[in-house]
Amino acid sequence: MWKFIIKNTLRMLLLLWVVSVVTFAMVEISPIDAVSAYVGEYAVTEQQQQKIAEYWGLNESPVVRYCKWAKNVLHGDMGVSMIYRKNVMEVIGERFGLSIVLMGCAWVLSGLIGLFLGIVAATYQGRLADKAIKVYCLLLESSPSFWIGMLLLIVFSVRLRLFPMGLASPIGMSVSEATLGQRLSHLALPVLTLSFTGISKITLQTREKMIQVLESDYALFAKARGESVWGFVFRHGLRNVLLPFIILHFGSVSELFGGSVLAETVFTYPGLGNATVQSALKGDVPLFLGITLFSTIFVFCGNLAANVLVAVANPQIREGGNRGKRSKKNEKVTA
């Protein structure tokens, strides 16, 4: 147990270090100049620009700057965001609060819909329902999520006026002031858009696994014992498709994060994905690095959760893992 925790902590630290170096290097070679991105349209003299650069410490070599930044991070100081003029941790905290609601809803929704569609398609394999679901999945898989987002905007908010165009709360109102209903109506379209990215993969994967289960010997045996198809699906099918589902769905957290950047941009939803785009475009290195590290931890935890959950849920791993303990019990059973 301790070995597992230490191993994974070391692994994560190593990953964070590599990611931070690569991100820093990429920001460094990117053509965006932080100072000119910051001053934008304002008429600023060369001298003033020099002063800003000096103030931000941009005149030092990249290696020195990285080391300084890393030292501060190790002391718990992620620096100050240049565009929001706030502590990086504070910005991430605020933004993540909004994003996690969006991603969480989309994640749960795509999981449930995907699982349901996959099971239905497999159970009616080769029939109309199966074909319809497959076509739907292929369409979904081949359309980019930002395009789906725009389509939803055109239909539901421009034409039908059912949902707002963007933001997380009505204009002129902060999120904390908005009512639950208002917040939900602002969430609906982004959640739907984001969930679409996951559905088809989960549906097709679940369908494939379920077909395997339905063609298994134990499915034949269940049928020979007079169990109905849907009875079998609920009794044996679900538990057998659940393991691959957990791996896939927890492993898809990274795609969810990537998808949220697009979805939040389309719907101007003020979450972490939006902040990522802003910080990158405006050369806000501290914030950008902060978000990158944060998302790395987030995705790492998602994958770790998948591994742990599968080990807990699968009896072959759970009870096969501690052979020493079990062999004693086994002797008793066979005797």
Added chain:
Amino acid sequence: MNQKKTLLEVRDLAVSFRMYETGLRQRNLQVIKKLSVSLHEGEVVAVVGASGSGKSVLAHAVLGILPSNAIISGEIRYQGELVTDELRRNKLGTEIVMIPQSVTYLDPLMKVGRQVRGTKGTKEQQEKAFERYHLKKEVAKAYPFQLSGGMTRRVLVTTAVISGAKLILADEPTPGLGEEDALETMKNFRELADAGAGVLMITHDVDVALQAADTIVVFRDGMTIDQCTKEQFLAGKEALHHPYTRALWAALPQNGFTVPASEEEWRG
């Protein structure tokens, strides 16, 4: 034996599978051409034939679990009644049961006890059956992958007996078992038959089957070509009519392992 009630009567069963070759050309693959067999209460019938000769299809046809591309003709009667989907709905899993051949017929992620109970059995029935087959109570809480070969065999048998089945179809019950386990399985079948059930055993192992069977039905090339009693078979070559059955007899280890020199000898 004859005055006992007939449990299962299969007459002129033929099964073929519709297959698609390149493009849309259809081909029917005939697996069973003409199969007739009958089974009475208290009787063990062994359908013997080479591996891959389509014997299992017989059991699947009775149970109605053939794939959807199967074409079936002929008559299957259970206690004189034509076997229909309606009848299967009522009797499968309770009166008509199948004993599968290996651990793959168990759900790998469900505890054994719950699987033995199935959807129709109770906990008491399961515990009683476990006791009868010398399975410890803990086995009910084990997963299939934790069972030894012999235990798996007994667990599979218990799935059939918990509900007091009348017609038991056993599909290749012995492959992969050691001699001891195989003989024990035969003993179990004999006991079930002596208690009034009818056991139809599908096997390629004549030697083991003889331990329990009353009647041997020889299946070859999609047809039942011969039928004889255990006594006839044990009596030896002279008591057997069909050349193939004689060849089967001669091929047994205790009868000298003789394999006919040419096909003509047993073609008949």
